[in-house]
Amino acid sequence: MPVWKVCGGKRLEGALDVQGSKNAVLPILAASLLSGGVTRLSNCPELLDVRASADILRHLGCGVMQNGGEILVDSSRMTENHIPHALMERMRSSVMYLGAILARCGEVRLSAPGGCELGARPIDLHLKALEEMGAEVRQSGGEVVCRAARLHGAHINLAFPSVGATENVMLAACAAEGETVLTNAAREPEIVDLAGYLNAAGAQVSGAGSAEVRIAGQMPGNAFTEYRVMADRIAACTFLCAAACAGGELRLGGVVPAHFATVTEALRELGCALLTGEDSVLIRADRPLHAGKPVVTRPYPGFPTDAQALLMSACLKARGTSVFVENIFENRYRHVPELRRLGAQIQVEGRVAMVTGVGSLSAAPVTATDLRGGAALILAALGAEGETHIADSGHIMRGYADLDAAMRSLGADISVAD
Ligand code: UD1
Numbered sequence: 001m002p003v004w005k006v007c008g009g010k011r012l013e014g015a016l017d018v019q020g021s022k023n024a025v026l027p028i029l030a031a032s033l034l035s036g037g038v039t040r041l042s043n044c045p046e047l048l049d050v051r052a053s054a055d056i057l058r059h060l061g062c063g064v065m066q067n068g069g070e071i072l073v074d075s076s077r078m079t080e081n082h083i084p085h086a087l088m089e090r091m092r093s094s095v096m097y098l099g100a101i102l103a104r105c106g107e108v109r110l111s112a113p114g115g116c117e118l119g120a121r122p123i124d125l126h127l128k129a130l131e132e133m134g135a136e137v138r139q140s141g142g143e144v145v146c147r148a149a150r151l152h153g154a155h156i157n158l159a160f161p162s163v164g165a166t167e168n169v170m171l172a173a174c175a176a177e178g179e180t181v182l183t184n185a186a187r188e189p190e191i192v193d194l195a196g197y198l199n200a201a202g203a204q205v206s207g208a209g210s211a212e213v214r215i216a217g218q219m220p221g222n223a224f225t226e227y228r229v230m231a232d233r234i235a236a237c238t239f240l241c242a243a244a245c246a247g248g249e250l251r252l253g254g255v256v257p258a259h260f261a262t263v264t265e266a267l268r269e270l271g272c273a274l275l276t277g278e279d280s281v282l283i284r285a286d287r288p289l290h291a292g293k294p295v296v297t298r299p300y301p302g303f304p305t306d307a308q309a310l311l312m313s314a315c316l317k318a319r320g321t322s323v324f325v326e327n328i329f330e331n332r333y334r335h336v337p338e339l340r341r342l343g344a345q346i347q348v349e350g351r352v353a354m355v356t357g358v359g360s361l362s363a364a365p366v367t368a369t370d371l372r373g374g375a376a377l378i379l380a381a382l383g384a385e386g387e388t389h390i391a392d393s394g395h396i397m398r399g400y401a402d403l404d405a406a407m408r409s410l411g412a413d414i415s416v417a418d
Pocket of ligand 1: 023120121122123124125126127160161162163164165186188298299300304305306328329330
């Protein structure tokens with residue numbers, strides 16, 4: 001099992017360009033099935049989850065070539081509409097293949113994504129929406145089967161603005177007869193990026209980024225589509241919170257600061273100085289931090305659930321009591337007992353976590369429980385005294401490209417070894 005070794009107490013300083021977005025590229029890779037042609041994506045992060053998605057595409061009969069940050073997918077030939085459990089379980093975002101394969105083949109069979117580190121993670125909203133578009137859904141033996149001789153456009157209102165359900169509807173609707181109007185849609189920037197790709201591939205999607213998305217049905221095939229994946233807003237937040245934990249001055253390039261404005265605002269309240277440009281952000285964290293307003297996770301444009309653990313690490317030594325309310329997932333405080341091992345004072349009561357700032361943190365062996373929780377442990381360790389060992393069964397590499405090298409380039413003392 002990989003173990004991250006972090007020697008805390010080193011100030012971070014320097015500049016880096018942030019990787020392409022994991023949560024954008026994964027649905028776009030699934031969407032590449034729809035065009036029936038060749039897709040060339042640039043700014044793809046080199047991650048375990050991206051590799052898992054490429055393996056799914058290959059299993060389905062597509063040609064996939066990865067060269068650094070570029071991925072070529074040739075989906076002109078598809079020989080399979082079934083994804084076995086072993087491939088599905090490698091990443092949560094494989095549920096996006098439900099809408100994509102249904103759109104392309106009229107039938108899809110895949111193993112139902114089970115619960116995960118963050119809680120139950122049901123897909124009832126995805127399935128209900130697909131049924132409203134004419135799909136027949138069956139679930140048995142741990143598998144979901146969706147069939148539709150013909151999908152039709154529909155007016156779908158999501159009970160909750162689920163990111164995954166919004167993406168699945170957008171994908172299926174591209175093959176439906178007639179227009180689909182999706183209301184209470186998720187408004188995350190990754191939804192806008194998926195719409196950007198689909199439109200480049202010949203679809204007509206409008207309203208992405210608002211609560212009402214319209215998709216004209218039956219997109220024409222496209223021989224060649226080129227698209228650049230957006231920057232990873234959560235990776236950007238990871239580096240900003242790292243600076244807050246360790247102290248220092250960082251300049252992040254290639255980002256869209258508006259995508260993570262709630263996080264920069266929260267860091268300002270803690271006492272960090274931030275300056276945002278058009279595609280860059282500068283953080284200076286040289287003063288002692290103090291608790292800010294309660295941090296409440298909500299669907300975009302609210303504070304992202306993915307940044308909750310990261311900001312919590314930044315608050316561990318902040319004077320006063322920092323309050324967190326996690327509204328998206330029921331089981332998203334699994335990093336808390338690990339942070340306590342480093343000396344953090346955190347109380348959890350249901351959805352609420354209260355962090356009382358301590359004077360110092362000290363190294364201890366800890367375990368990464370999930371992707372962002374694992375990253376939060378690295379950040380806390382950057383601000384702790386001594387060498388922290390973080391055992392990680394692969395969570396962190398699912399979402400960050402060469403995180404150790406990037407952190408080292410900023411002056412951190414960090415390494416990872418099997
Ligand atoms: C969520 C985040 C997204 C983040 C991603 C990865 C939100 C709104 N979404 O997206 O920003 O990038 O995790 O960590 O913050 N739900 C149902 N039934 C469904 C689908 C969802 O009950 O069919 C519930 C989930 O259990 C969860 C909530 O809705 O409590 C959010 O789910 P959803 O937005 O679908 O999750 P992801 O797409 O994974």
